[in-house]
Amino acid sequence: MDTIKLLRLLGLFCLCIVGCGALADLNDTGIDWGGDYPSGNNESCTSNLAAPQDCNQGRDDSFNDETDGHAGFSFVAMDDLGQPTVPSSGAIPHACVKDLVTGLIWEVKTDDNGLHDKDWTYSWYDSNPATNAGYPGYPDYTDNCFTVTRCDTEKYVADVNAEGWCGFHDWRLPTVAELQSIVDNGRSAPTIDRDYFPNTRYYYWASTPVPFVGYVWQVNFNFGIDGTQAANTNYSIRLVRGGNSSTYLLYVAKVGLGTGTVTSFPGGIRCGTDCSEAYAAGTNVTLTATPTAGHSFAGWSGDCSGTGSCVVAMTAAKGVTATFTAPPTNYTLTVAKAGTGTGTVTSNPAGIDCGSDCSQGYVSGTVVTLTATPDSGSTFDGWSGACSGGLTTCPVTMTAAKSVTATFGSGSCPASITLENENARDYWLDLLYQVRDEVLARHPNGSWMKNAYYEHGAEVNLMLRNDVRLRQHALRVLWALRDNVKAAVDGSTLRLDESQRMVVRRFVNDLQAGASPKLREDLEVFLEMF
Incomplete structure (x- = not known):
């Protein structure tokens, strides 16, 4: 029997007598393709293959979930504090990997010239007679490491434990069986899942020595095979901790x-x-x-x-x-009143009665409904700020501090345009007909407005007839624009300042509240033109 075969047999014997370690649970091989002689490899591992084959047995078949590692492997990436994180690559990837099958936690190599850099190499050395199988190896047989004063396996283990890598202080060299547990034979050069083990070199020391002869087991990740090598050889290290066995x-x-x-x-x-x-x-x-x-x-x-x-x-x-x-956050809702009229704004839930109490704090997410009530002789013109439109009620969702303004107008119109005055009514109706037939003819969008008037006139008349508040609002708009309307009928261009435009917008918003879907749609178009 040649020397190499003898050494390998001695090493396997060591697995049983030196406490080199066994795994309670095993990973599969990583091979998820099958042989389909004579055509070659069948990547899909179909049921047509001559069974049984590796690809349709074990975890690679029953737990083949690529979201946590290739084939049947199941990994969790960890950051330098030992917390789960997203797998990464590059010079400084995630720090460690938890193997959910074996329970082992593995060191991940870097490419940053730091302590964990992939290119550092070490001689094998174990000064403990209880674990070195009668041969301690070679301390500091190279100077190719981060701590150049001593580059051997025992010193590296001590340095990483002193650092508390990933929050742990019990790192050790893996056994040859533990190193073999992360070999993925479905990958090549290196034979490992590179998403979870980036920056992988080829030869890694195990803790498993061959008794008394100065050789130690190692795993070659270029081909996924193990072997033995003299302890004074310069190889890489990947440390491990824990395990399902304990x-x-x-x-x-x-x-x-x-x-x-x-x-x-x-x-x-x-x-x-x-x-x-x-x-x-x-x-x-x-x-x-x-x-x-x-x-x-x-x-x-x-x-x-x-x-x-x-x-x-x-x-x-x-x-x-x-x-x-978190504790609930309170936001303040503030109400202000504007306009020539008077009225009160109240809230539900209670807290605002404005009147005199015009602000209140509410818990974040509370929906506060404000109600505007005009005094006798006044009308409600509409909301602005965090509310809009002409309805007397407005819901406000308290996601931040908010402000709302309620505008009240004088409720009475001059006698010259009240509906009770037949002469005035006829005068204003005649004036408005002239606006429809003459002024709109000169407006760029006049044709559309005129068609809308004929389409929706009956509905608007019914709304005005049945709603005294809406009717009062319409009269006040007419009164506010009286001089502009007269000038336009006399041939001038119809011009409105911003305050007058706001009066029109508020009335249109008020009108939309009770309108049919088509009228609401056309009123929205009107506002865009306006």
């Missing part, structure tokens, strides 16, 4: 507009800032949510539910989300 990771996340803290018993989580912890398999972890003063706890989701105590049985990696709500 511990599971518990994640806590906080959501909502409120703030608070989640703590655990047994200790380890104070989230706050420390939101994950590994617990021994079978541990019952009690989580307690404490809202910040004035805030409130709304409940659990994930591996807990409800609003009471949360007890998580650590039989696998678990995740719990705590929702906190």
